[in-house]
Amino acid sequence: MESIMKYSRWMSDLPQWVTNVPISCLAIPGSHNSGTRDLDPALGTAVDQTPSIRRLGNSCCGQRVVHRWSKTQNLSISEQLHAGVRYFDFRVAVHPDTMEFRFVHGLYGGLVPLALRDINTFLNQNPYEVVILDFNHFYNMNQTAHHMLLAEVRNVFGHKSVPPPFSTPNYKMWGTSLRALWQTPYRVITIYHDDNIVQYPEIWAASTIESPWANTGDLAALIRFLETNYSNKLRYKNDCLYSWQGILTPSHKHIAFNLGSSLEGNMASKATREFVKWLKSGKVPGPQGINICIADFIEKHDFIQTVVGLNQTITEIPTTF
Known part of the structure; x- marks a missing residue:
C-alpha cells in the first residue's frame, strides 16, 4: 500500500x-464494484442476486461462497482515493430490513452516505483532485428512495458538483479540463443512471458515459474485445466519458465448479494483470483512445501506476471532437 500512496x-502532479x-481524454484509474471491501454476510444475501443464489446464501457455507465470489476490492473507498482511484463504480440498494442505502454486490456492503463523506473529506484535503462517481445499478429503490439518495449527494458535495456537459456554454465536455475546473469550486462529477435526475x-x-462490457x-476473449474496440476506434461518441473495463465475469456454472476458490484468486487478479499488459502495449489516451480504466483489486499488478503513467504519453492537446 505504501508504494501507491x-x-x-496524482492529478495535482x-x-x-x-x-x-x-x-x-485523460487516463483515469477506476475501480469496478468499488464498494465491495466491506461486504457483510451478516446482513444477508442481497436483492441483486437470483433466487437460486439467494437460497445458497441463506446457508452458512453458502454465505462464505457468495462473499468470496462477490468481493472485488480489498481497499476501502478512502484507501482507493489515496491509492489514486478517481472513478468509482457504485451499485446501491436499500436494505429491506434497515432501509439504509448500502453498496451491494451479492451481499450488502458499507453505508453509502459514509462513503460520500469520506470522499468529501479527501477532496477537502486534496483540493486539486477531481473524482467521478458513477451510480449505475439500483436495487429495491422507488422514486422516493432515488430522491433521498440524490438529495444526500447534493447535501454532501454542494458547490463541488460539476455541472453536466452542455448544461451551460462554459462547461461542455470538451472544455472540462482539470485546469478549467481548478478555476472553479467544482471537483465531483456525479453520473446517475435513472430518470429521477431531472x-x-x-x-x-x-x-454522458459509455462503458462497453465484454461479459x-x-x-483471451476479454483482451480481444478490448483490442477490437481500441484498434477499430469504436469509441465514436467522443463527447462522452469512456470506461475501459478490464474485468472478467464468472458464470454461475463456473462458480459452481470452483466453490472453494474466489473471484480474486480464480479470475480477477489475472484479469487485472493482463489488462495492465494490454495497456502497456502502446495504448495512449485521447479522443478515441484510453480514458477511464477500471479493474478489480486495483492495488495489484501496478494498475494505478500504469494508468496514471499513460498520461505521460500525451503528445498534443486535442482541439476538436
Missing part, C-alpha cells in the same frame, strides 16, 4: 500542459 495527488487536456441540474445523465469469463 504517492498517487494520492501532472505536467501543467496535460491539465489542459479534456478529462474525457430535478437535480448538477447531476450528469447516463448518456466474458475467458481472458
Whole structure:
C-alpha cells in the first residue's frame, strides 16, 4: 500500500500542459464494484442476486461462497482515493430490513452516505483532485428512495458538483479540463443512471458515459474485445466519458465448479494483470483512445501506476471532437 500512496495527488502532479487536456481524454484509474471491501454476510444475501443464489446464501457455507465470489476490492473507498482511484463504480440498494442505502454486490456492503463523506473529506484535503462517481445499478429503490439518495449527494458535495456537459456554454465536455475546473469550486462529477435526475441540474445523465462490457469469463476473449474496440476506434461518441473495463465475469456454472476458490484468486487478479499488459502495449489516451480504466483489486499488478503513467504519453492537446 505504501508504494501507491504517492498517487494520492496524482492529478495535482501532472505536467501543467496535460491539465489542459479534456478529462474525457485523460487516463483515469477506476475501480469496478468499488464498494465491495466491506461486504457483510451478516446482513444477508442481497436483492441483486437470483433466487437460486439467494437460497445458497441463506446457508452458512453458502454465505462464505457468495462473499468470496462477490468481493472485488480489498481497499476501502478512502484507501482507493489515496491509492489514486478517481472513478468509482457504485451499485446501491436499500436494505429491506434497515432501509439504509448500502453498496451491494451479492451481499450488502458499507453505508453509502459514509462513503460520500469520506470522499468529501479527501477532496477537502486534496483540493486539486477531481473524482467521478458513477451510480449505475439500483436495487429495491422507488422514486422516493432515488430522491433521498440524490438529495444526500447534493447535501454532501454542494458547490463541488460539476455541472453536466452542455448544461451551460462554459462547461461542455470538451472544455472540462482539470485546469478549467481548478478555476472553479467544482471537483465531483456525479453520473446517475435513472430518470429521477431531472430535478437535480448538477447531476450528469447516463448518456454522458459509455462503458462497453465484454461479459466474458475467458481472458483471451476479454483482451480481444478490448483490442477490437481500441484498434477499430469504436469509441465514436467522443463527447462522452469512456470506461475501459478490464474485468472478467464468472458464470454461475463456473462458480459452481470452483466453490472453494474466489473471484480474486480464480479470475480477477489475472484479469487485472493482463489488462495492465494490454495497456502497456502502446495504448495512449485521447479522443478515441484510453480514458477511464477500471479493474478489480486495483492495488495489484501496478494498475494505478500504469494508468496514471499513460498520461505521460500525451503528445498534443486535442482541439476538436
